[in-house]
Amino acid sequence: MENDSVNPVNPTSTPLPVQGASFEVPAGSPVSNLARDRYEIALFILGTVAIISLLFNVGPLLQVSAGMFLVIAIISILRSLRGPAKPVQTPVTNSSNAASDTSAQPLVQQVSYGSKQQLAAVKRWSPLKIIGTIILLIVVAPILFYAFIIIMFIIMLMAGGGKGS
């Protein structure tokens, strides 16, 4: 999400605030590869709980964490498909500019998207977004479908003789 909020004045500077991004870990920090926003932190915790429950062989805990993981994962992925967060509109408060500009022009509003290309992407679906959705629909959906069938098939196979130790 880091490049969705590039400062248009200086792209290398700290990104401008974006609504809904208050829990984001700064990109580039060592922790950002582990988890970046609140959804990823929740997923990471639930994944850890799932592995710990496997380690100690606690079935109910695994089921609960896996269920919650699934719900949060779906929310996280759907949220990313919805597009970038709305820009925060902040008036320019550059005192030197204000002093030199005596005309009563309305304050210029900065938005947190850097290039024109990014600004255009806010208004309409970019080709990349369409392709991303197509990937999800054409590649991921059939795989999910086949995986579901395989899992169902395995469950049917195992239903008779699945002894646990």
Place this chain on the structure above:
Amino acid sequence: MLGLIGFLVAALTFSLYGYSVQKYKTKKISFDLDYYSSAFALTAVGCVVWALGTQSSGSALEKYVLIGDLFLLAATTVLVWVLTKKIPYMVGALLVSAGALLYRAQVDFAQPVIRDSVLVFNTPRVFGAILLLAVLFVWLPVNMKFYSLYIRSKVTQDLLRPTYYTVNLISLVGLAGFLLARKQLTITMSFTTIIFGYLVLALLNITVRTQLAKSTKGVRHGK
């Protein structure tokens, strides 16, 4: 037979992921893509060893399981190098891996068994805890580092990060699952999860490299 097929499919999936990663090779980014890819090759070899192990029993099976574990830990050590690029960390990972394997072989060796053609690893908890740490603090960050450096640069928006993150985490839970679980159903489900997860990641890598790169060029030229 189910175990044999499963491990062979897993080996193919890891190899496919390693291959898909190789397609991003560039001199511009200082990320050891060859090492990263070879870590998955090592994991694939480990899966082949386990696949062979499903055709044996008793002490031979124990050896196959230990050799497979060795490959997995070697892959983890390589990934530590890719992630940190610091020799002390890699040496530390090497020592921890060697110690864990020794502990698994000599101190707390719960015998693996084949139950209805499914390999039950019976991983000891201490060894399992080390695997847990490796999976969460080495495999996940290094996979996401690969995403940040290569996939993220191919798309103008961070659309694919949640998908990559979720699928990575699910796959790694699956990886931990088939090593730590003791019920056949859980082992099989975990195995299916890891195969499915890495297959999706490999396909996404290939798709982004071939399709999105072209499309990005097209969009930029169009503007």
